[in-house]
Amino acid sequence: MELSGDRRLPQLEYLGDATQFAARLHAMVPDSPLFENLNLAEIRLMSHFMQVYRAQAGQEVIREGDSGDFLMFVIEGRIEVFRQDRAGSPRLIAVVEAGKTLGEMSMIDGEPRFATCVADGASLIGVLTRESLARIILEQPILGAKILMELVLMLSQRLRQTSSRLLAALENERGPAGVADGGTGFV
């Protein structure tokens, strides 16, 4: 069973697992890249593995540099993403609306968080840990494969956009870009 030590956001109000939000999560499916291919039964299954927290306006939910093994699904409200520039000042780099996820990369690879995330107004946040995803894969392999496929698709699309922007920026900066260091994320 769940222990309070399993809670990933001890600074926030914990509302229990996401089963009570299953119908609401299902209604958000059209806006949600991660869950767009899940039906209501699959959302119900998944919701047992997700924890829900309430964040107040201005509360920090992820801190740049921290380790973290979970992703966040914004159920209500919105989250601002800040990263320190070279001068050490926080700079807004993205805004994440309800239905969208953040934190996938650290959930997957365990590397430190790349940015700081702050609730812009009262927000509800679903948390899915790497351990929960591993349990889904073992206990509900078809559901697990669907979530993994969506993660792969999201990451691939982002990598395509980011690679494209990087190549354009490098061309602007110094003419022909150098050979990427083993970067085969281009094909």
Next chain:
Amino acid sequence: MELSGDRRLPQLEYLGDATQFAARLHAMVPDSPLFENLNLAEIRLMSHFMQVYRAQAGQEVIREGDSGDFLMFVIEGRIEVFRQDRAGSPRLIAVVEAGKTLGEMSMIDGEPRFATCVADGASLIGVLTRESLARIILEQPILGAKILMELVLMLSQRLRQTSSRLLAALENERGPAGVADGGTGFV
């Protein structure tokens, strides 16, 4: 059963499925991000779903702009990756050595190829199609989940590197980078 119409690289010499290469593929596991967590039994299972081709020096194996629903695993030799610059000239952007994969993104999202790939010397190439991956997931769910997890990990690491390079390039180019358009690939 396999039909010749299923062959993704009709211009290359087809050598059959990868079962005959299973021991060799397994020996490459330490150099292979995609297969690093597979044991010999799993490599043997996977090899039934992979087709092997031989490419001669200078042969094009993927063309920028083509559609493509497969990834390539370089078993022997190496592949050069070219992308057209604004003037329409091919420019070398990456070199893919044995043990590494290319083409994952189009395999996953079906978007046109981002670059052209040419064999640099005689090469052996394993092909894994989206359909084969879907069959692995259905018929061998644990193996499927392992391959998907490795894909997620590879894409995440590449996205992290690419995002980092993009932010640096944008800072160089014009000072503070603008707010990313919904880009949450940063956390």
